[in-house]
Amino acid sequence: MKRKLFVPMFVTTVLLASCGADPTENQTTAPVVEKEKSTTKQTTDRWEATAADTEVSHIHGAGFWQxxxxxxxxxxxxxEFREDGWYELSSNRHDYMGFELVVDGFYASGHPALDSPYKNPLGVVRGTEKGETLEIRSLEGEADFHYMSVGYETESIYVYLEQATKELAPGFYRSLDGGVSFEPMKMDGIEGRGIAGITADASEPKRVFVCGPDGILVSDDGGDTFEPFDDQGNIVTMAAAKGQLAYIAKTGTSFDLVVSDLTDETETSIDLPSMNGDNVPIELVMEAERLLLATSDNSVYVFEDEEWTQLLQAGKVK
Structure with missing residues (x-):
């Protein structure tokens, strides 16, 4: 039985900024796919090469496929990016928010394509087969989670709900059953701190980090209590891999990328790619020795073999 949940009141400045994307406008028409038992599945390859000069907008998540x-x-x-350039999935062309990779797929929220059988918003979606198969886990037609983080190995989900649903008040929630149900996080220890982001640990189901202008805090009890992890300035984005946490701090007009080893408590600095002055890092993903970075002008960079390569410049496909 579902129970009505309320987040306890606390004094905190929440700085999570809305992505501001229109839910359904200017979306490309996709094939209508029959909806059956909250699952959509295609059996044919629907990846197509992206045409040169295509403008890419509103990057709301990134990662490395399996x-x-x-x-x-x-x-x-x-x-997805291949050796010969960008490709796009021509089916299930939804406006995904909170997109997060897991071991065998991904989780997301957001808004359905115009001709989709799904209700708007999507609620919590689990995707497999690179997005050709989708399963609605919960809150279809009720919740759009712009701020959702999922543990890569654990599939623990941590979210900030901006607008109330039938049973959930706005606030911070966790799901330890893959998005089927949610319970409120108490968030003790964050009073008076601004929060701009939330990141689930990759392998510890109840470890979650929050960041903002006052640094990083960590919780080991699913977000009920937090303690300082790093107080070094304004953290704009962060990412977790097994035993690691990467974050980007802003100092004045410059940005610094640090990778923290959670086991031996050492830190390594990595030079960021050269970016325009108005460009801000918005998405950071870490996988072993690789990093993926997306910025506010819809540029995308990959870091491997100790160097950065630009995959997308200011949202324009070459």
Whole structure:
């Protein structure tokens, strides 16, 4: 039985900024796929090469597929990078929010394509087969989680709910059953601190980090109590891999990338790629020795073999 949940009141400045994307406008028409038992599945390859000069907008998530290829979630669906350039999934072209990779798929929220059988918003979606198969886990037609983080190995989900649903008040929630149900996080220890982001640990189901202008805090009890992890300035984005946490701090007009080893408590600094002055890092993903970075002008960079390569410049496909 579901129970009505309320987040306890606390004094905290929440700085989570809305992505501001229109839920259904300017989306590309996709094939209508029959909906059956909250699952959509295609059996044919629907990946197509992206045309040169295509403008990519609203990157709301990124990662590395299980085959190692970089993938981004955009206003009009999923795109992956191959040796010969960008490709896009022509089906299930939803406006994904909170896109997060897990061992054998991904989780997301957001808004359905215009001709989709799904209700708007999507609620919590679990995808497999690189997005060709989708399963609604909960809150279809009720919740759009712009701020959702999922443990890569654990599939523990941590979210910030901006607008109330039928049973959930706005606030911070966790799900330890893959998005089927949610319970409120008490968030003790964050009073008076601004929060701009939330990141689930990759392998510890009840470890979660929050960051903002006052640094990073960590919880080992599913978000009920937090303690300082790093107080070094304004953290704009962060990412977790097994035993590691990477974060980008802003100092004045410059940005610094640090990778923290959670086992031996050592830190390593990595030079960021050269970016325009108005460019801000918005998405950071870490996988072993690789990093994926997306910025506010819809540029995408990959870090491997100790160097950065630009995959997308200011949202324009070459």
């Amino acid at each position: 085959d190692g290829r970089p993938v981004i979630a955009t206003h009009t669906g999923l795109m």
